[in-house]
Amino acid sequence: MEDHRLPKIVLYGELATGCHKRSAPKKRHKDSLKQYLTLGHVDYHQWSTLASNWNTWRHTIHDATASFENTRRIILKEKRQHRKNHSLPILPKETFRCAFCDQTCLSCIGLFSHKHACSKHG
Template sequence: MLMKTQLRWAGHISRMEDRCLPKIVFCSELTTGCCNRSAPKMRYKDSLKQYISLGHIDYHQWSTLASNREIWSHIIHNAAVSFENTCRICLKEKRQSRKNHALPMPPKETSRCAFCNRTCLSCIGLFSHQHA
């Protein structure tokens, strides 16, 4: 839902005139403020690139595609559905691999008492039996 909303907003901003304040902020570069040490200065447009790649949209053509509102809406919807399906498949595979790699229960070791031939299910049980 967040991806869909952010892509819709980016399409709206890309259709604005260049002199509009949201578009100026959208395309501007951060000149003041705190960034992580050795991290590049990021723009909103740079963080948007991640959502575009997750939606399998060509990054170099997204603004051209966003110029037509109906096509962009269709592309966003398909990207969101594709992303959700990919996530579901990955989660199912991850769950299945966890289930397949689950350690089997070790067979219960039985121990017999040397004196009375009683079967104990654990070593501590045998120890307790012999010292009782």
């Protein structure tokens, strides 16, 4: 393809705006395309041949999107399970009770702060 053609400019030229990692080269549209195709488990070495046949490309992209969404949902579900199954902090064996209101505190300093603020203290 000739250099002045729009598809070649878009795929192989540098992006005019956007961000890139510090001390990393500027990304091209093709670099972003490779990243997204990899996330969808599409072989990015053959994307141009896949894209030449509209039906094959459409089917491939549809499957890649479904695969990406399923993977994303599984990861989110695992993260949620990890948060929910995170063990609760182990309570200390010794607890401290307020002599005025019978409030239970988990530490001596907590009891001291509570006694300072306790409304029944006087």
